[in-house]
Amino acid sequence: KGFLRFTKIGGVRPQTLMGGRVQFADGLTGTIYAEKLETWSKLHPIDKHYIDVGGTSRKDCPIEVGTTADFIGPFIAQGTRRIAKSMDDRIGCVVAIEALKNLKHTPHDLYFVFSVQEEVGTRGAQAAANMLQPDVGAPIMSVELGAGPAIKVKDAGMIAHSGLVRQMRARAEELEIPYQLEVLEGGSTDARSxxxxxxGSAAGCLSxxxxxxxxxxxxxxxxDVENSVRLLVSLISQPIGL
Structure with a gap:
């Protein structure tokens, strides 16, 4: 019928897909829907979804096997909230860039790395860490919305350096920044790599x-974004004694 079957890259959740729209690199858009199951109360797995790009058969389908697509949708500013696709982890890039803009001095040799493929094995961070061999590493990731930036204690792939956790907490308290302590049972971040x-390096994570x-x-x-910037600037502008 000209519909496209697809697989996911990273942790895409099937329950968020129905009726969503995607766009391919050439600008073509498609709508995601799913096959009819015995009951609509059942969760549709990824392999029961398809993308409709207007094709009517396999022959006239304009998309080749292996072509990638991204979610599309408007950026919305609503009060203090910002709504868009791919905030995880583009918002980490925003925090890093704003920290660089606000940093006046530092006793460290700093490397800001904008890495790829975190969702499929933290591959970009591993390559960068192998090249740079940092003493201290701290990725900027995303967690559930709540009361201030989160300082990671552990996740399924790493245990944060306790000295780095203590310093991050101390800097937050000095600046009166509300923060959370994060313990993540599933998944991991670039800190693992x-x-x-x-x-090896002393690793922590600002979420x-x-x-x-x-x-x-x-x-x-x-x-939360502004407080994350303030905390990161404070951390890297002073000596980190572990």
């Missing part, structure tokens, strides 16, 4: 609260 790449991650409409609060 930083911790074990090359000779920015984000609601509805891995969906077409992710939400952040600008106050």
């Amino acid at each position: 930083m911790q074990i790449a090359g000779p 920015i609260p984000c609601r509805y991650v891995h969906s077409p409409s992710e939400i952040v609060d600008i106050r």
Whole structure:
């Protein structure tokens, strides 16, 4: 019928897909829908979904096997909330860039790395860490929306350096920044690769609260973003004694 079957890259959740729209690199758009199951109360797995790009048969379908597509949708500013696709982890890039703009001095040799493929094995961070061999590594990631930036304690792939956790907490308290302590039972971040790449490094993680991650409409609060910038600038502008 000209519909496209697809697989996911990263942690896309099937329950967020129905009726969503995607766009291919050539500008062509498609609508996601799913086969009719015995009951609509059942969760449709990824392999029961398809993308409708207007084709009527296999022959006239304009998309080749292996072509990638992204969610599309408007950016919305609503009060202190910002809504868009791919906030996880573009908002981490925003925090890093704003920290660079606000940083006046530092006793460290700093490397800001904008890495790829975190969702499929933290591959970009591992390559960068092998090349740079940092003493301390701290990725900027996303967690559930809540009361301030989150300081990671552990996740399924790494245990944060306790000294780095203590310093991040101390800096937050000095600046009166509300923060959360994060313990993540499933999944991991680029900190895992930083911790074990090359000779290894002391690794921690600053997480920015984000609601509805891995969906077409992710939400952040600008106050959490601004506080994450303040905390990061404070951390890297002073000596880190571990």
